[in-house]
Amino acid sequence: MKKLMKGLMLMSVLGFLSGCFGGPSLKHYDNTTPQLSLEEYFSGPIKAWGIVQDHRGNVTRRFDVTMNGTWKDGVGTLDEDFEYYDGETQKRIWTITKIADNKYEGRAGDILDKATGEVNGQAMRWAYVMDLPVGDTTYKITFDDWMFMMNDGVLINRSYLKKFGVTVAELTLFMQKQDAK
Secondary structure (H helix, E strand, C coil), rough: CHHHHHHHHHHHEEEEEECCCCCCCCCHHHCCCCCHHHHHHCCEEEEEEEEEEEECCCCCEEEEEEEEEECCCCCEEECCCCCCEECEEEEEEEEEEEEEECCEECCCCCCCEEEEEECCCEEEEEEEEEEECCCCEEEEEEEEEEEEECCCCEEEEEEEEEEEEEEEEEEEEEEEEEECC
């Protein structure tokens, strides 16, 4: 009986704490500006700069990204070329489909199943699972992306990389629209 009571008490405390620290909500960004429009922002050339930090906050990777986006009939293609400061390069091509007002789905070669996203005001939440190669091993990592529209064509992306629900790394990416050539 004592074990049962301790278990129930622990579950109650964890439930309370998860409610207190449940994380941000897109509702918080109602009527915020500048408003984010995926179709407008991810059209044309974009330059980005990013870092990856481990669970202690140490920067483990730095990289630049060159992107180009196009949209037709509610379907976008985002072509991304990554150049890591250690010399590694990577390419990812997203296909993003608008499925309802402010709701999107995305697919790319290293994304398992599909990404889902929603925009509200200045913010977007984008969630997906990726096969992430690290050395000779590939890990199935859940990404919880938050994008925030800023002035001057800048978009800030904060990603929380999780394994078994625990944040194992964070990614910060600053994007800026470029003039079409």
